[in-house]
Amino acid sequence: MEQEKYAHLEKELSPKPPILKNVIKAFLVGGLICLIGQFIALFYITFFDFTERTASNPTVATMIFLSMLLTGFGLYKKIAQFGGAGAAVPITGFGNAVVSSAIEHKSEGYVLGVGGNMFKLAGSVILFGVFSAFVVALIKTILVKFGVVSW
Amino acid sequence: MKNGILTFNSMPSIHSAGVTAGPLEKKKSVFAQSFDKLYEDERCDLPTNEDGHKQLMYDAVMVALSKAKKDVEKIDFFLTGDLVNQMTPSNFTAQALGIPYLGMFSACATSVSSMITAALLAEAKQANWLIAGSSSQHNAVERQFRYPLEYGTQKAATAQWTVTAAGAVLIGQNKPGTPSISCATIGKVVDMGMTDPLNMGAAMAPAAMSTLSSHLNGHSKTVDDYDTIITGDLGSSGFKLLKALANEQGLPHTKNFRDAGEEFYGMDPSFFAGASGAGCSAAVFFSDVYQKLQKGEYQRVLLIATGALLSPLSYQQGDTIPCIAHAIEISINEVSMI
Amino acid sequence: MISIYITSFIVGGLICVIGQLLMDVAKLTPAHTLCSLVVAGSVLDGIGWYEPLIDFAGAGATIPITSFGNSLTHGALAEAEKHGLIGVVTGMFEVTSSGISAAIVFGLIGALLFTSKGNV
Structure with missing residues (x-):
């Protein structure tokens, strides 16, 4: 059987990604993460000396901190399986990429493993x-x- | 041309089998009851994934030996493989066992390729006792082939879950009433141009079909000669494709077909299309199938283990996924021809 | 005041939807998707559209990875305005430093605290 014919059969029989469902889930999860970010920004504006503009720096750092906790406790991959791009696109997804690589390569030591592989995805x-x-x-x-x- | 067809006139027997598996398999696998040893810790309480991987294989060998009441010193050859770079878990197991060792690599088809090699050595009267098998450990394999374990990515329904399991069999000269190896077929590498490493079942199904048809033609057998024809780890989407290919190639009924990968986690959707990994076919063949042969539920079976011969490098360089399948026939009722 | 919470949710969600479509329809890998979005954020800042988006959506525009491209470009442009062409290189991390430094620090702390698990 030729490759094209098999590719056709494969397309026909394999489960397709539920695009509409995935898009809705990405919208909800991504929107929710940004909303949490907005509340954290509000916290920095209200209790510290930050303006709407400058609050984004500590907000980003806080989001990455939360992402580290969720990654370490094995929850971020579950959020990502549900939310897809909704979990990958926010800065927490960037944090997850860095933290998960760092944790994974701990067994090779802190210099060669963690240091050498931390940015392999990000x-x-x-x-x-x-x-x-x-x-x-x-x-x-x-x-x-x-x-x-x-x- | 032999076309990969092998016949074992002396019918080497599989005297015992040992299967070990991790904690997730203990909880989620439908075959957990048939496994010999299950761990509470995914690293077998050792520091690294690879150490745990080695322990799985080592313990599977020890279980198989203790069931047959054999000592390590009695074993002539040790033939195993896994999926980790340069197969260090198998190499280190061989070091711990101290048996003359040949590392075998056919990706997830290693369970059968190692049995075929062992049967050939037994047939040639070059060995009395051999250990064959293969293993995989989820964490060690995933971090090498895909992403860090904690990295969040949305897997498609065609993705498969690498099992944490190892299987080993003790092969020796024929003993009547024991599951015995009568013939086998070594497959050709088949590449149908599939590129998605999260849809390995689709890449491997044509290889399974190719080996199945050369086995049936080469040994003049039909599908009905077997109580079951069980593939290694096609998963639900690959298994569906194999059945479609079989129908197209004039094998109308596929009622007696099984797939170890699809069944392994009981079709639980959290494992997507099912199980995969070198330990998947080994664990199911050497527990469920072997025990059913012993009990007489099966008289004659055909095991077809399938392997995707890709690496992260070949995938990133844009290569398609070449695949292989090896078949081995195991039967119980035939008396030795010698 | 309330409206920023609605707009941040909707704009943030929509940027993620674009990412999901790049993955599911255009069949990009997650890495390719994120790189595309970062480049898009950088270009949008170059033509001056990203800052108005931040004013409109707040965290809905600063939390998605597009804002990383935006703030790199923004830092470079701010320095370039003061020091000319040299500023393009020297100003780049002026605004973005918090994301990268937080990722490095928490990456190492995460590695100290946690071990990866192969659970479902």
């Missing part, structure tokens, strides 16, 4: 974030220099 996000920021900022700075756009 590293690509940092790379492409930094590089795209570099390119975008470079283009914009040049455009401003030539008077095409303003800051």
Whole structure:
């Protein structure tokens, strides 16, 4: 049997991802995580000397802390199985990627294992974030220099 | 051309079998009652996953030996494999046992490939007693092939769960009334262009079909000659594809087909399409199937273990998933031909 | 005041929906999905659309990973405004440092405290 014919059969018989259900779950879980973030921001604005703008820094750090706890107690993977991108896209998903790699490679020691593998999943996000920021900022700075756009 | 067809005239017997499994399997596997030793800790109370992995295999061997009342010194060869890089769990088990050792790798088809090799050595009268088997440990395999265990990712319904289990059998010269190996077929590597490592059943089903049809043709057998034809770890989605392929290739009834991976966790959806791993086929073949042969519930069975021959590297480099399947026929009633 | 909680939920949820569609429909791996979103956040900041989104949705825009691309670009642009082209490189982590430093610190603490488990 040729590959195309088998690919067709495979497509026909294999269970399909329930896209609508997954999208709804991603919306609810992602929205909920952001809402929790909003409440944490409110906490920093109310009780500490933060403005709406600057509160996002401690909020992000707090969310990553919560993500560490959920990851360590084995709950984050359950949230992610339910919520899909709703758990992966918020910053807590970034925290989960770092913390889970760190925990997993503890057996190889803190230098070679934890240190060497901590960013094995999250590293690509940092790379492409930094590089795209570099390119975008470079283009914009040049455009401003030539008077095409303003800051 | 032999086409991978092997016949064992001396019919080497499987004198005993030992199966060990982890705590999740103890709780969730429908076969837990048939396993010999179950652990409360997924690492067998050892520091690392790989240490636990080795202990699983070691204990499975010890159980098989104690059932046959044999000492380690009596064993001529030790043939096992697993899925961890360079097969350190099997290598370290061999070091602990001190038996002449050949590491076997056919991914999740190692349970059968090691039995075939052992049967060949017995047939050639080069050994009196051999141990064959394979093992897998969920944590050790997942962290190597997929993601860290605690990493959150949404798995599709076609994904499978690597079992924590090991199985070992003691193979020796024929003993009437004992499950014995009459023939086997070594499969070809089949690649149908599947690329999704979270849908291994679909990649492996064509390999199982290829080996099944060359076995039936090569040994002039039909599906009805067997009480059951049991595949290793296709999982529910791969097993469905195998049955569809069988129907298409002129094998209309597949009533006596079973799949160890699909049955392993009792179709519990938290395990997606079912179980996989080198320990899955070994655990089911060497417990449930072996015991049913001993009890006479089965007279003649065909075990087809399937393996996906991928690595994280080959997947990331964009290669498709080549797969293999090996078949071995085990029967109980035939008297030795010698 | 109440409305920011509604908008943060909806905007945050919708960004996750885009991620889910990239995974289920476009068949991207989680890593490819997240990288795409980070790049998108960076580009949106370049054309000046991300800051208004933060004003509108608060944590709904700062918690999704897109905000990581946004804040990297934002830091680079703020420095570039002051120091010219050199600022593009020196300013990049000015705003983002909390996410990465928190991830590093809590990653190590997590490794000290926890062991991974193969439960369902």
